[in-house]
Amino acid sequence: MMVPLDPSDKLTSRRFIAEGDTVVVYERHDAMRAVAVRAGGVLQNRFGVFRHDDWIGCPFGSKVFSTGGGGVKGGGKGGKAGGGFVHLLAPTPELWTLVLSHRTQILYIADISLVVAYLELVPGCVVLESGTGSGSLTTSLARAVAPHGHVHTFDFHEQRAASAREDFEKNGLSSLITVNVRDIQGEGFPEEHHGAADAVFLDLPQPWLAIPSVGLMLKQDGVLCSFSPCIEQVQRACEAMRTHFTDIRTFEILLRTYEVRDGALKSATADEEATVGPLPQKRRKFTAPGENTDCTQKNSYVLVRPCSTARGHTGYLTFARRLVYDSQTES
Template identity: 30%
Template sequence: MDKIKQNSPVLFYFNHSKKWLAKISKKDSLHTHIGVIKHSDAIGKEYGSRLVTNKDKYVYLLKPTMYDYVMKIQHGTQIVYPKDIGYIIARAGIQSGQKILEIGTGSGSLTSCIASIVKPRGHVYTFDVDENFMKIAEKNIEKAGVSKYVTQHNQDLKIAKKMPLKDMDVALIDLGDPWVVIPQVREMLKGSGSIFAICPTMNQLEKLTMALVENEFTDIESTEHILRTIEAREGKTRHSFQGIGHTTYLCFARKAFFGRKSKKSSSKTTKSVSKTSKKTTKTTKTTKTTKKTAKKASKKTS
């Protein structure tokens, strides 16, 4: 039986739109419109139990999932939503033990989710240039309990002369101009390594796709994911009038080797062989001419 203790994380759930995420502390209380929730009342109870507030409202004590952490984190920037994160994980085949490169930490929502997948043997290396956002992300990553599996770097990879990482399994890019770092990402990825870029607009997708082709990426795919919630109630089930609409476009690709260098080399070899062949032909013609001349000279002499 998983019981709630001091410092245990708890999601106080009233309904879909009214829920609060907190770390249990004996001295703390949560003051809400449905009444006061005392943390001490939760200690010793099993997850899934319920408390009654001073206004006779039921609150359920739920164990937070990574989804809850993502939806409740402090927003320094626009976050990547779970509906998009889920597809990223599935399409890129992210799993425990992998090394993940992230460019653009933001608020750390994607960072936290990916770290929870690759742990305990894997690691996320995330880069950002804004120290204020990095501090917010650090707190969010710590709240999600995955700090041990994340290393934050305050570095601009756009201007880096030497890449700090190599043999990465997956690269995640959340920048306004993702196409700028594609050459750098390619250098750090394994062969067939996956890349996912977060693009708010279609114009970004166009520029990004051109850069991916130029830098020898294949299996390029751009998608948008819309999540529709349903209000399921007896006799009046319908879709919800509220919900998250467009969040972002996702662009996926894999590192490949187009053989462009070998083609150039092959072309040079062909030209060289052609030149050698021409020289040989000229030499043969010269030899034949010399023989004819020698024959004519011999007849005249006789």
């Protein structure tokens, strides 16, 4: 299970893995998986065979070696340095977003970070969310309001809600998250949350239908965020917000990552110089790691460049603040 979340103390850095815990098995930045630790369990991958029994008692963040299989030699906690290995990481909200089961399209870290910041979440806040989906954002919301806040999340799809509830229980978040089955577009939020929410997040195809209910749920000066993939949805939602909200702003997050790798620059040969133009100075070209070259003069460099593929448009995030009314004019 996930360690109880307390933003004042990162307990995962001091905890040891126990049977029943969920660990994120890290092979490389784009190859991770969530694994439930059980006595006698075995994980097989391209690096070999890994026994769960060797993991129990290790601190999160440990590097563990394979026990053999797939041509890889090593030996659990005492594995040889030449054997295949993986790292065992704690399932933080950031890592959980990368390994969870996709029941719906999810929000990723770039959008999540802005949502948590602009909803002004601090420990003790009460958050309403619709819909739950795969629970990517929900997990980050829970950490932001821990240890004394709460996230009430709603999804109209009963099986999807049940699967999300199971994930939250497995990761030790049940005390922070309540999963409900409800059609927020058609029914609005339950009356029990009237005037009690510090923040509301909507991920709905027709968010404008739920905005009147949101106005009733939020405390004065509370913040709403609506996520929509299409700008037409944003326009209709903003129209609906004008009655009870102010400071309406829309953002689109485009994330650009960079590739960092070792390489070498070598002097061009005479034939190569003849093909690159009349300039008198020598030209140099990049040599990938492992590439054979007959040049005697070669320098090692770190190459940094934008990745050839980048995550593009995910959606639009619209934030709005509930108007603070004078007591004589509020209806």
